[in-house]
Every structure is written in C-alpha cells, then in structure tokens.
Amino acid sequence: MTAPVLEVRNLTRDYTSSGGFLRPAKVVHAVKGVNFSLAKGRTLAVVGESGCGKSTLARMITLIDPPTAGEILIDGKPVDAGHVTHDMRQKVQIVFQNPYGSLNPRQKIGDVLAEPLLLNTKMPAAERRERAMAMLLKVGLGPEHFNRYPHMFSGGQRQRIAIARALMLNPSFLVLDEPVSALDLSVQAQILNLLKDLQDEFGLTYVFISHDLSVVRYIADEVMVMYFGDVVEHGSREDVFGNPQHSYTKTLFAATPKSDVESIRARIAKKAALAS
Numbered sequence: 088m089t090a091p092v093l094e095v096r097n098l099t100r101d102y103t104s105s106g107g108f109l110r111p112a113k114v115v116h117a118v119k120g121v122n123f124s125l126a127k128g129r130t131l132a133v134v135g136e137s138g139c140g141k142s143t144l145a146r147m148i149t150l151i152d153p154p155t156a157g158e159i160l161i162d163g164k165p166v167d168a169g170h171v172t173h174d175m176r177q178k179v180q181i182v183f184q185n186p187y188g189s190l191n192p193r194q195k196i197g198d199v200l201a202e203p204l205l206l207n208t209k210m211p212a213a214e215r216r217e218r219a220m221a222m223l224l225k226v227g228l229g230p231e232h233f234n235r236y237p238h239m240f241s242g243g244q245r246q247r248i249a250i251a252r253a254l255m256l257n258p259s260f261l262v263l264d265e266p267v268s269a270l271d272l273s274v275q276a277q278i279l280n281l282l283k284d285l286q287d288e289f290g291l292t293y294v295f296i297s298h299d300l301s302v303v304r305y306i307a308d309e310v311m312v313m314y315f316g317d318v319v320e321h322g323s324r325e326d327v328f329g330n331p332q333h334s335y336t337k338t339l340f341a342a343t344p345k346s347d348v349e350s351i352r353a354r355i356a357k358k359a360a361l362a363s
C-alpha cells in the first residue's frame with residue numbers, strides 16, 4: 088500500500104506571549120493534537136472561523152514553523168523539525184491569498200517560473216526556459232506573458248502565476264491558503280476550475296485552507312472543521328455537509344444559509360463551465 092502523501096500525528100503548536108510587569112506570560116494553544124492523513128490526488132479542506140488555527144496548521148505542514156509537539160510525515164518519511172532538509176522543503180509548496188507580495192516587481196514572469204529550477208537543479212538555461220514556458224501554458228497564460236512583469240497582470244492571472252511557480256519542482260502536495268478569497272466570483276471559478284484540471288492531469292494533492300464554505304463544497308474531497316485549535320469534525324465532503332455531527336459545524340453551516348451556499352455554488356459552477 089502506498090504511504091499517504093501527508094500524515095500528521097498529534098500535531099500541536101503553542102505560542103507563549105512574554106509577560107510583563109504584573110502580567111503573567113500567556114500560552115495560546117493554537118493547534119491541539121491534530122491527526123490526519125491525506126492520499127495522493129485528494130483535496131482536504133480545512134475550515135473554521137478566524138483564529139481557529141488554520142494558518143498555524145498551514146505553517147507547520149509547509150515546514151515554515153516547527154510544531155511544539157507531534158509528527159509530520161511526507162511521502163511516508165518523518166520530517167525532522169529541527170533540521171528540515173532542502174529535499175523535504177521542496178516537496179511542499181504554498182500558494183497564498185495575495186501572491187503579489189511574493190513576486191519580485193522587477194522580475195519577468197518567465198524568470199519567476201524558471202527561478203526554482205535555477206536555484207534547485209543543474210538544468211541548462213534553455214531547458215529551464217522551456218519548462219517555464221510549458222508551465223505558463225498549463226495554467227492558462229500565453230507565450231506573450233513570458234516577458235511581462237507582475238504589475239502587468241490581473242489578480243487572477245497573478246494567482247495562475249503563483250500556482251505555476253509552486254508546481255515547477257513537482258511538489259508532493261500544495262497548501263492553498265485562501266487562494267481565491269481576494270478574487271471576484273467569476274475569477275474564483277476560473278482558478279478553482281484550473282486547480283481541478285491540474286489535479287486531474289498531474290494527480291496533485293491539495294490542502295485547501297478556507298473560510299468560504301461554498302468554495303470548500305465545490306473543491307474538497309474531505310473537510311476538516313477546526314474550532315479553537317481542535318479538529319471537531321473530519322469526513323468526506325458529502326458527510327460533513329450532508330450530515331454534520333458536531334454542534335460547532337452545525338452552527339458554522341447555519342451561519343451561511345443553505346440557500347446562499349447553493350446559489351453561490353451554482354453561480355461558481357456556471358462560471359466554471361463558461362470558463363472551460
């Protein structure tokens with residue numbers, strides 16, 4: 088049996104604020120003993136209100152922040168949090184809500200895409216260029232975009248560039264941290280559609296962090312609901328949406344009226360169909 092692409096065991100992260108005069112140090116239990124495993128080609132959505140620990144979880148599984156306790160296994164191999172190897176780091180990529188901040192304004196998009204290959208492989212320049220161009224086309228941009236600068240693109244196009252760059256080194260999985268939250272609904276649909284197409288073509292594995300239930304319902308295979316650092320529910324999309332068990336999940340869903348979810352979902356699906 089193949090190992091899950093990503094497995095976390097008892098993953099925990101505490102933050103300690105330094106105290107002050109008459110103010111004791113305070114510990115925030117941001118993520119409390121989370122367990123899950125994710126098979127290749129699947130999408131796990133992590134949902135919950137602001138402050139529930141989604142970003143902290145994302146930072147741990149992208150190996151940006153070490154856990155306070157617990158274990159992360161990528162492709163069946165345990166990560167040594169105190170000594171994350173270069174190879175291990177390459178296996179995980181993250182796409183943020185607003186990719187503009189991470190794009191060098193003076194770097195042409197072709198170079199943005201080729202850079203991971205330049206930094207991490209001994210590939211000749213001509214091949215790097217060829218791969219960058221191929222990826223540009225895969226994410227729905229054209230050859231004419233290769234020599235343009237980041238400011239010349241729309242928000243949706245920049246998100247395509249961020250996805251393309253994240254895929255240049257064939258990562259084991261992608262963490263998508265609110266990747267469509269800053270986009271218009273029609274553009275959201277195009278990006279979600281693109282993510283689905285890339286997943287089908289390359290067997291990609293996604294951890295999709297979102298507070299938007301309509302988006303989650305559209306993209307996820309599995310849904311994990313977090314509440315104050317705990318996972319209170321984890322199951323298939325059908326089970327979690329169709330028959331939520333935990334009172335918090337029910338409250339969360341009730342806060343977004345079903346008719347809204349359905350109508351937003353229908354609009355996303357329609358736009359996605361038009362965009363394809």
Ligand SMILES: Nc1ncnc2c1ncn2[C@@H]1O[C@H](COP(=O)(O)OP(=O)(O)OP(=O)(O)O)[C@@H](O)[C@H]1O
Pocket residue numbers: 102103104115116117135136137138139140141142143144
């Ligand atoms: N660097 C930090 N130092 C101290 N506390 C932190 C730090 N980062 C996060 N926290 C706390 O940990 C808890 C979880 O925060 P986190 O950002 O992971 O939640 P979130 O669900 O991603 O929220 P949001 O959607 O608003 O980003 C919160 O109580 C937050 O205040």
